[in-house]
Amino acid sequence: MSLHGDYDAQNIFAQIIRGEAPCYTLYEDEDVLAFLDVFPQSFGHTLVIPKRAAARNILDIDAASLAKVMAVVQRLTRVLIDELEPAGVQVAQFNGAPAGQTVFHLHMHIVPRFEGEKLSVHAGGKASAEELAALQARLLQRIAG
Ligand code: 5GP
Numbered sequence: 001m002s003l004h005g006d007y008d009a010q011n012i013f014a015q016i017i018r019g020e021a022p023c024y025t026l027y028e029d030e031d032v033l034a035f036l037d038v039f040p041q042s043f044g045h046t047l048v049i050p051k052r053a054a055a056r057n058i059l060d061i062d063a064a065s066l067a068k069v070m071a072v073v074q075r076l077t078r079v080l081i082d083e084l085e086p087a088g089v090q091v092a093q094f095n096g097a098p099a100g101q102t103v104f105h106l107h108m109h110i111v112p113r114f115e116g117e118k119l120s121v122h123a124g125g126k127a128s129a130e131e132l133a134a135l136q137a138r139l140l141q142r143i144a145g
Contacts, residue, residue, distance in 0.1 A: 003096035005104075007054040013105035017051050024136040026079075027143065031065065032072045036136060037109070040127050041119045044084045044112040044135065048073045055106040057095040073108045083142040086112035 008014070015021040017033060024036040031052055037045040050069050055061035061069075077089055090111040094101040102123050111119070 011105050024132045031068045036132050039123045042111050044080050046110040048108045056104040080112050084112050087115040088113040
């Protein structure tokens with residue numbers, strides 16, 4: 001499956017939205033869900049997805065729903081900067097397998113970048129549950145504060 005095709009309701013992010021698969025949630029409202037990437041490319045790698053749109057990529061979503069996703073991207077980028085103090089932040093989104101997309105439910109990546117640290121392999125090594133849970137708690141505390 002790539003740039004064009006049918007939405008697969010069994011993709012992992014659809015399962016997460018339905019509560020059928022676990023995730024380390026950072027933010028949720030009726031339209032948007034944000035959670036930690038379990039194969040992080042950097043410390044704090046976060047994903048933000050639309051909950052209601054069955055959108056494989058940026059072509060499939062209406063502008064109003066996309067704007068709601070982006071508002072959360074901006075908010076969480078600020079949280080990640082405040083809490084983790086990276087030197088920079090990448091916001092990225094891939095459309096189609098040749099562009100690097102591996103999960104076919106639209107998602108925005110927020111990838112904090114730290115001085116002198118290269119990115120880990122995309123969708124590579126899995127972070128430990130302990131590390132992810134500790135980071136989630138830290139970021140939730142920052143969001144609440
Ligand atoms: P894409 O390559 O489609 O732009 O990004 C998919 C992202 O989803 C990758 O960064 C990958 O690490 C992440 N990912 C894949 N499976 C899971 C999962 O089960 N849970 C979480 N939280 N992230 C996942």
